[in-house]
Amino acid sequence: MFRLQLTASGQHREPGTFNRNVMRKHLSFLLKSAARASFFVLLFMSYTAMAQNLKVSGTVRDSTGVLPGVSVKVKGAATGGSTSVNGTYTITAPRTAVLTFTFVGMKTQEFPLNNVRANSAGEYTLNVTMSPDQNALEEVAVVGFGTQKKTTMVGSVTTISPKELKGPTSNLTQMLAGRLSGVIGFQSSGEPGSDNASFFVRGIGSFGTGQVSPLILIDGIESTQTDLARLQADDIASFSLLKDATAAAVYGARGANGIVLIKTKEGEAGKTKFTFRFENTLSENTQNFKFADNITYMNLANEAALTRNPLNPIPYSQTKxxxxxxxxxxxxxxxxxxxxxxxxxxxxxxxxxxxxxxxxxxxxxxxxxxxxxxxxxxxxxxxxxxxxxxxxxxxxxxxxxxxxxxxxxxxxxxxxxxxxxxxxxxxxxxxxxxxxxxxxxxxxxxxxxxxxxxxxxxxxxxxxxxxxxxxxxxxxxxxxxxxxxxxxxxxxxxxxxxxxxxxxxxxxxxxxxxxxxxxxxxxxxxxxxxxxxxxxxxxxxxxxxxxxxxxxxxxxxxxxxxxxxxxxxxxxxxxxxxxELSSALYTETAMNYGRTFAGKHAISGMLIATLRNSLNGNAGSLQASLPKRNQGISGRFTYGYDERYMTEFNFGYNGTERFAKNHRFGFFPSIGVAYVVSNENFWEPMSNVVSKMKLRATYGLNGNDAIGADTDRFFYLSNVNLTGGPSYSFGEDPSLLYSRPGIQVLRYANDRITWEESKQLNLGVDFSLYNALNVTIDAYKKRTSNILQDRSAVPSTMGLLAAAVANVGVQDNKGIDMQADYSKSLGNKSWVQIRGTFTYATNKIVTYDEPSYPASLAHLYRVGHSAGESMGYIAERLFTDDIEVDNSPSQAAIAGGVRVRGGDIKYRDVNNDGVINTNDRVFMGLPSTPEITYGFGFSASHKSFDLSAQVNGNARFAFFVNSGAFNGSSLSESGIAPFVQIGGYQNGLLQAIAEDHWSEDNRNAYAFWPRLNSINTPNNAVRSSWWMREGSFLRLQQVEVGFTPKQQWRDKLHMKNIRLYVSARNLFVVTKFKLWDPEVRGNGLDYPLQRVYNFGVNVGL
Amino acid sequence: MIKTMKKITKTLVALTVALLSVTTSCKNYLDIVPDNIPTIDNAFTSRTEAEKYLFTCYSYLPNDADPVSNVAFLGADEIWIPPSRRGILENFNMSWDIARGSQNAGSPIVNIWNGRFQAIRQCNIFLENISDKNKVLDLPADLRTRWIAEVKFLKAFYNFQLLRAYGPIPIIDTNLDIFADTEDMKVKRMPFDTCVDYIAKLLDEATPDLPPLIGERATEMGRITRPIAMAIKAKLLVLAASPLFNGNPDYANFKDKDGTQLINTTFQVSKWQKAADAAKAAIDASELSGHKLYTFVPASNLSDTTDRQMSIRNAITERWNAEKVWGLSGSNANNLQRVAMGCLTTAFNVNNSNSQLSVPLKITDMFYSKNGVPINEDKTLDFSNKNQLRTAVREERFYVSNGYQTARINYDREPRFYADLGFDGGVWYMIANNPGISGTDESTFYMQAKYTQPGNSGAEGYYNETGYFIKKLVEWNLTNSASANTVRTYEWPEIRLADLYLLYAEALNEAKGPDEADIFVYLDKIRTRASLLGVKESWANFSNNPAKYTTKDGLRAIIKQERSIELAFEGSRFWDLRRWKDAVTAMNAPITGWSISQSTAAGYYQPRLIFAQTFVAPRDYLWPIATSNFTVNTNLVQNPGW
Incomplete structure (x- = not known):
């Protein structure tokens, strides 16, 4: 946990050395390059010398460099000072004194001076290495429009040390899953520029088509996922994830999907400090799909042609x-x-x-x-x-x-x-x-x-x-x-x-x-x-x-x-x-009040008014081109008594331009209470074991105005294309016809459309054991209602040209977020820290606008299923032969005109009507978004070396291997069916298919691939259980070994700090699915995820 | 303490007020939608805008010249195509799959249900708005009346299309609001006769306000006229009187959920009389407006034979000829000509002349002998040995190329056989690039369709499956070279006067029997144009069943065959077979053609089984309504058998 270096040196100094502040002002500073400005601040507290005192000096540092501003005090006395910009301090204290070193975000350390020995020169040197305190780091957490003391916080907020977000990647979104409790995340492409990982706070809360990803605020600026991806961990001062209703309430209309709050670093007064980091990375595909060799390719292409019709010409001659x-x-x-x-x-x-x-x-x-x-x-x-x-x-x-x-x-x-x-x-x-x-x-x-x-x-x-x-x-x-x-x-x-x-x-x-x-x-x-x-x-x-x-x-x-x-x-x-061009303008005006009365009554209040305007330069249509606006007032009121009982009330009163006037404003209140049991007197006996215990409960409402398609915002207005709809032409001469542009209804007016809302109850507990193991557990239940959806129960006889929509859907979400960390010092030269997170988020559709199915079709109801579950046919096995096909329920409806043969997939006639059609599809498997994301890792340090590793996993999700062919346009919808030719494209042959497919010689009813075909076989390409795979995986996401040279080496190099490190990402993955990396799910033919090996240097001057 | 609290409270109140005033000062901040943003109301502000909506109502008219979307081309047994559907005919789940027995309720092929109801909704919106005299103030009253009549017609026609396909349908006379109660949206199917009455009423309302003919030909040809509305009414009433819907016992159990009988099971002969009256009225109105049977003005450089053929061919392909009661100005025959045209010489490229539309042998057999009677009734000519080879003589050179060897069945046929069909050895006169004696029809184009000959390219999917091409649909100006194909398009004849004559004859025979002189008057007009003798004369002189026309049943057979020949390949047979309840016989007969992969005449003229069609009665007479509709609308019932 800390590294204590005790060195003795022979120098002796007079006690009571007093340094004056020296400061040189440069008023032109603002107009000049910041790097060229120079300031020197030396700050020492005056100190009165005492008899039998030792003068102790030393340097305080952390794993990255010297630490200025560390408070150095004599325990139990009012005396003390803080470290200089060089991290050095000098203090005079009695031999019997105990020195305490405290710094925000670091573990407080205490050293009895009677252990300190003078060196040969008679100098007393006490060098201290501070180690990060996971709890203390979070002493102050950034919350909506402000900060709160972690100990008195009521809402559910995950914070993470920016250091943990450092990895050998230039995409920050890849660092979130598994490290932040409450985040469900995965990465589905490794292509530079398109390799953002998807992440969701507490899963996907709504099955609607609007926004489900969290609101990202970097220094209060609403930012995109790509902005977050490009953010450098080095620049981050704090990173918070607001998860429950209380934490998000002040964002009212925009808080329902969780909020990522990031503050970047601000300047530190003192001598100019430079840091450099340089990394060089070698990157390779984690896994390429494997093709069969070309002789097999040709033989099987011939087989594919002949097996459907022996009279077909073979594509490749035996000579070839x-x-x-x-x-x-x-x-x-x-x-x-x-x-x-x-x-x-x-x-x-x-x-x-x-x-x-x-x-x-x-x-x-x-x-x-x-x-x-x-x-x-x-x-x-x-x-x-x-x-x-x-x-x-x-x-x-x-x-x-x-x-x-x-x-x-x-x-x-x-x-x-x-x-x-x-x-x-x-x-x-x-x-x-x-x-x-x-x-x-x-x-x-x-x-x-x-x-x-x-x-x-x-x-x-x-x-x-x-x-x-x-x-x-x-x-x-x-x-x-x-x-x-x-x-x-x-x-x-x-x-x-x-x-x-x-x-x-x-x-x-x-x-x-x-x-x-x-x-x-x-x-x-x-x-x-x-x-x-x-x-x-x-x-x-x-x-x-x-x-x-x-x-x-x-x-x-x-x-x-x-x-x-x-x-x-x-x-x-x-x-x-x-x-693409866009602009946004935002202002917020706030009043904050916070004061503690009589030492026990902590009161705070905040009121804030916000205005937001954004405009898109190439919106594509008149309605989409109109500015997007939000306006609102939010407030937070907290009362805490004696750091034991806390209560908090938050609200957001927000308006949006999207809805009809009577629905434009929404009120989103929330309330929370917390009880720090460990601050009670009666807890005292237990405090050695359970050093901290806090219980939290919050309940509240959040909203979401970003529902439906972005271009489809004004639900209360009809949208009509007056110049480009279907038309007709008249006249005698076909080359000179008279035509008028037709009128096209793109959306019917509906002034009842309003906010999507979510009510969330959060119960949390934070506790620490032996001051070493810190655990936070939150359990929540959230009901998202008013989900916008197409009214599926509108009969086609209505003749609607655009879907009718309504706020009808309801989805229940629940889950658990856990995080734990444990720190341990192993002797005086090593320490180890272990941490882990576990996020479980599941959901269920409660109300869905769907037809009332007869009993025989009850399996078509979405209600009761998870929003991410897919519909598909139940594959029984492959047909043995054509006779069996003829004697089984007809699959013609899904065969797209290609005759179903032996070796094609046989589906279950779920409703027993003798034909296989869309009514035989059922909801199957697990949702496509993982229900569980977890991660655990450790950091350890021994002397000059440090080592860390992180393992991440996703579980409880399923995807479908796309068994169709290249569809001529969209990769994500194209599959692995070999030999199929569309335009100039002709599908290659995967080794897995070559090795294991049904053929007339090998009538394996459970072969991986059905009977080959040289054209698309819709019967085998429809979504079915045959192609569904459970995707759970566990991957060694990151390993890093660092080396920090000893002080004397650093001095020789004139560097305050230098650290060399090698790291690697995506070294291996444990999974049942072998065709490709399961994290990319169905997109196996996309740019693969990358395995990287990285060498880096970090220098502080 | 209390003092402090008060101070705080005061301050907070003051600040709240301040903050609120900041916010409320821009209380219109969220009002960003400017006036005049296009909404549905804008469609009915001025005549110019409303005219667009009128055209939008028209936009749902069928593209019946399109071989893919007009189900009647490939959905029955009249036209076949090669199995590897190439080019324009590449689509799966198109009408041809109905002919091949793939129709299904899960995802019905050629599912017009949704689209027609959308069309009806558009018409209703238009009618609601235009009928309001406070809207479209600059619209003159006479135009308003005409537009209303046109859209009423369109609404009736879209309903007619549904009725023809599905039988009983829900009637959506006024639009339900999109917020309407779900229960109200669950409309029921109405009994067939109710639907007929409803559509007839719409047509009757529209008819008087429609123009008898189009004056502004350059900009309005194709707009609805009075004869069109009356013709559709005739078609509607003939449909309602036909066996499928008039006392059909097969539908005894076809009932709504509340027990209402959806198709009557008692035959009423009066329906035929109403149909006959409507047909006569339509004929009279058409003739009053100048419509008449097309005849080609004989050309001095052409033989009489070719002149006669052009009367038949150009009745379809000559633009806006007087016979076209309703030409679809929005549906021009372009692709249709490409897929129908065959390669007449090696200069033709099969990529442009796709040769795909192929006529099964049973359809070619249907054409009369040159004596104007069925080939199996002709007592003077023997057609029993159809594929016997015979070489054309000089006198036959305008039908079959002089000296060419072809099958017996291709000789001694009526002019419509030669005008409508291209076949191995058959002459195919085209006005341009004629290889023969310049400007004449001597030694002109003829088809050579045996394997390796120019008309039989062997190209994948671009060939003729039976050996019979559809000359009738190809306009005679078509030119074709190795790299391009130039067609002169023509508006699709949705209704020809000949159709009305035949409907009238049919209805009259059914209503009153063969004693009605009008039956023969109108049948013979058509036969005369085809250079055939009248029915009575032909049968009396040449048929081995000379009294056939004297009985109602015999005359019915004659009228049906006449209709099938005259309207061949125009998309009539598909619907006629259904309303006559003849599909179960016709469409269970095999599709056959010549042995097209043979290069010798002896090998080529062997009939070859191409496909064994199946038609399940009564199921296949009516379209399946897509299964998904029943889960949404629980008041809806499916058609029998689906």
Missing amino acids: INRTASGTANPYLYPSNNWIDQIIKDKTLNQRYNMSVTGGADKAKYYVGGTFNVDNGIYKVDQLNNFNNNVKLLNYSIRSNVTLQLTKSTRADIRVYGQFDDYNGPLGGGKEIFQAAIFANPVMFPMRYPASYAPNIKHPLFGNAVKETVPGSSVGGGLYNNPYAFLVQGYRQQNKSNLQPQIELTQDLDGLTKGLKFRFMGYVRRNSEFDINRSYFPFYYSAGSTDGTDIVLNALNPGGAGSIGTTGSEYLNYAEGDK
Whole structure:
């Protein structure tokens, strides 16, 4: 827990050394670079020397560096001082005294001086290393519009030390799950720029289509998940998660989904302090899906064609298969590609740089942080082009937090933050390359022919072939998709900026009445984003041969007669992508009051008025373009007696522009009580064992105005397209018809639409055992009602052109959040800390607008099921043969015109009506969002080394392996069905399918894959229990080993602090699901999660 | 202490007031929606806007020239396509799947239920608003009347489409509010006869206010006229009088949940009389408006044979010819011509002339002999050995290419056979790029459809499955080259005058029997245009059943066959087979064609079984209502058998 270094040195100093404050003012400071300003503050308390005293000096530090401002006191006496900016102190105290070292966020430490020995020079040195105190860190927690003392807090708030959010990733959202109790989270893509982890506070509270993710406030600025992702842990001063009604009530209309509150660091007065962090990371895919070899591919493609119809032509001749297999045939005539190997690298390198400067004097302090991250994708870059087609995300930001003490009672905080993403990547984004590689034929063409085959041609000779026609489908004619050409043909640049200046004024009104404060905060936020695509059209060639060895290249798309598909171009073409612009303006005005009377009655009150306006520059429609506004008054009133009994009342009275006038404002009150049992006198005997015990209970209401689609805000107005609806044409001449634009109703007016509300009861307990094990447990029940949903019970005879919606849904949520930490000192050179979190959140739909089903269809009711549960068919097994198909309930309704055969999936006729159709679907399995997220880890330190590890897991969720084919447009809806050709795409063959599928020779009714088919087989692709997988996993998320050189080494380097560390993420995962990383769930064909190995240096100057 | 508390209280009150005043000072802060934001009210502020809504009501008219969305092309047994549906016909779950027996209640194929009710809601909105004289103030009264009549017609027509497919339907005469009680939304199906009366009433209301013909041809052709409304009423009443809905014992147990009989089981001959009256009224109104049977103006450079064929072909394909009582200006035959056209020479590219619409042999057999009687009744010509090979002689050169060898069945047929069908050896006159003697029909295009010949490309999905192409649907200006295809589109003839003649003849025979002279007058008008002798003369002279037309049953058979031939490939047979209750016979017969993968005449002219159709009666006569509707509307009952 702490490291005590006792060194003796021979120097002797006179007692009572007194240092004057030396301060040099630079009034021009505000106008100049903060880094160039210099302030020196040396602060020592005067001290009166006493007889038989020892003069003890030393340095106080924590794991990252020296600690200025640590209070050093003689226990039981009023004497003491604090450490200088160098972390040094000198104190004179009696031999019998005990020195106490206290610092916010650190464990208080005590050292009896009689243990201190003089060194050879007769000096008494006591160097102290402070260790973080998980409890103490939370002594003050940031809560809605303010801070509260942790010990007197009533609401359910999880806080975390920013240090725990540091990891070898440039995406902060990946650090939350498993570390914050109350967070359900997972990451479903590893693509730089798209690798935000999804996270939800206490699960997904509403099945509505509106906002379910938490409100994120960074220094009070409403921010996006990406803003959070880009935030640097180094810049964070505090991180709180508000979970229950009391904690969130002041955010009224926006608090129902939990709130993430982050404050960034502010300047520290004193000598300018620099910190640098540099990390270099090696990144690789955690798991690539495995393809079957190409001989198997061809054999099974033939099988797929023949097994459905023996008269079908086979796609690959035996000659081709044999020659490809021989290994000696010309690879350009008998190509065999492994697209993953050909376009995906084994590993890539990323860099992260971070620096901060802080300093100033009491009247003006500053914190300036800067970040520069480089995240590279995993694609190969060809020397063919001089542009980079790999993903390269440059992310840089600068933050300047300046605090000015304008008068004795007036403080101004000026924060300016700029955040910039410069993305460079392949056309269509990174995941489309994976898509292209998976949905590509491996044996019809090589990726590229050597330039020597056509010496007079300058452009690259990409391989391709003309598609054969596939019986029973419309494919045929055009060219294949060459994923390599797709990757290298161009690049996309996307730039995003976010600028947000902010000012905050705090005025002490102690003059008016003691404890009263006025505060004003306002910010402006401007976001912009654009992208540009540059690419050429590849020239494709196919190879022919007269003698089987010599190659003649045949241009496939040179333009002119017989040219197939898009004609190639030698030059780059240019296409502008989307541009997004948005702005927001926000102000809040608050009065705070807090005072303790008679030492026992702690009273506080807060009233705050807020206004928020945001505007989107490319909203897409008139209604969507109108500003979004919120207006409200919130308040908090607390009363605490003797730090034993606390009560708190909060409210939010909030308005939104979305609803009809009579529904615009909502009132969201909450009340909470807490009882610190351990502060009772009767607890005294137990306090050695249970050192702290606090009980909490809160109940209240929160709201959510972000319901329904964002573009569909004004429910009380109809939305009509007066110029683009369905129309008709008249006239004699078909080329000169008279037409008028038709009218299209996009939404019917409904002035009854109002807030989604959630009522939440939270019961919590905080306790500490032996002052070492701290546990917080919260259990809650939350009912979300007024959930907006389409009225499914509106018969089609109503003829509605747009769904009728209403606030009808009700969902119950309940769960438990737990966190525990334990710290232990092992001898005087080591300490260990263990921590764990467990979050369980489950829900059930209570009311759902659905038809009244007859008894035979009662399984179609959603009510009673979890909102995240999917509907699917119950797969019994694979049909044995065609005769069984004919004698079973007809599956024609889901077979999409493809005959159901033996070896296809047999479904259960749930309602026994002799046919399988949508009425036979049931809710199955577990929700798609995990119900349990947990994590545990430890940190340990021994001498100069420290070690930490974190294990995370998700449990109780299910997903469906997508067994369809590439659907031609959306990757997330495309599946693994082999051989299916859509456009130029043709699905590859996964090893798992090659190894285990039903075939006429192997009629395994439980094979992984049903009977092969060369076209899409809707019968086997529908969502069913056959493809459902339980996704629980446990992963070693992070391991870190650090080394901090000894003081003398650091002195030699003239560094206050230096730490070297190596870390790794996603080292392994334990799961039953083997096809791909289960954390990405159904998106197995997306950009995989990354395993990273990281080397980092942290320097403090 | 108390003093302090007071001070605090005062301060807090003062500050609260201050804060509240900050907030309330911008009490309109949340009022961000400007006036004049487009809402439904804006649609009825001015004539210009309201006209858009009128067009929106029209927008639900069917695209009947489209081979995919018009169920009547591929949904029965009249037209077949190759199994690998390529190009335009690629869709699964389209009408062809109904023909192949895949109809189902879970997700019904060609499910028009939702769309038609949407159309009806739009019409109701329009009528509600336009009927209010305080809205659309700048709309002249005569236009208001006309628009109301047009939309009333459209509403009736959309109901008619539902009725034809589903039988009894719920009647939505006024819109329910979207907040309406769920119970009120659970509408019931009305008895079939009630629905018919309702639709007829709408049509009657609309008829007098509709223009008898379109004056502003450039901008209004395609708008609803009085003859159109009367023609649809005739079709409605014929449907209601037909065996499927008039005293059909199969539906004895087809009842609503409260026991109401939904389709009557007692035959009423009076319905046929009403139908006959309506048909006659429609004919009279049409003729008054200038509609008449189309005849081609003989061209000096063409043979009489070709002239006769063009009278038949161009009745469909010539734009806005006088026979078209209702042309769908919003549905032009473009894709239809592509999928119908075959490759006449090697210069034609099958990617543009897809050859896919194929006519089963039983349909080609239906066409009369050249004597105007069924081929199995003709006592002068023997068609019993259909596939016997015969070589065309010079006199036949405008039907079959001179010297070409084809099957016996392709000789000695009525002009409509040659006008409607393309077949191996059959002449296919096109006005452009004619390879023959310039400007004439001598040595012109003819189809060569045996394997490896130009008309049989062997391309995947782009070929003719039976050996018979649909010439009738292809406008004669079509040109085709290796890389492009240029069609001259034509508005789809939703109703031709010939259709009304046939309806009238049919209804009259059913109502009164073969003694009615009008029956023969109108049948013979059609036969005359097809260069055939009248019914009585033809049967008397050439049929081995010469008295057939003297009985009601015999004449019914004659009228049905005449109707099937005259309206072949126009989407009539699909509905006629149903209302006649003949589908169970016709659609349980196999689909056959020539052996198209054979390259010799002997091999090619072997009938080949293509598909064994099944039609389950009475189930397949009416569409299934999608199962999901019954869980939402518990008052709704499903059609029998589904």
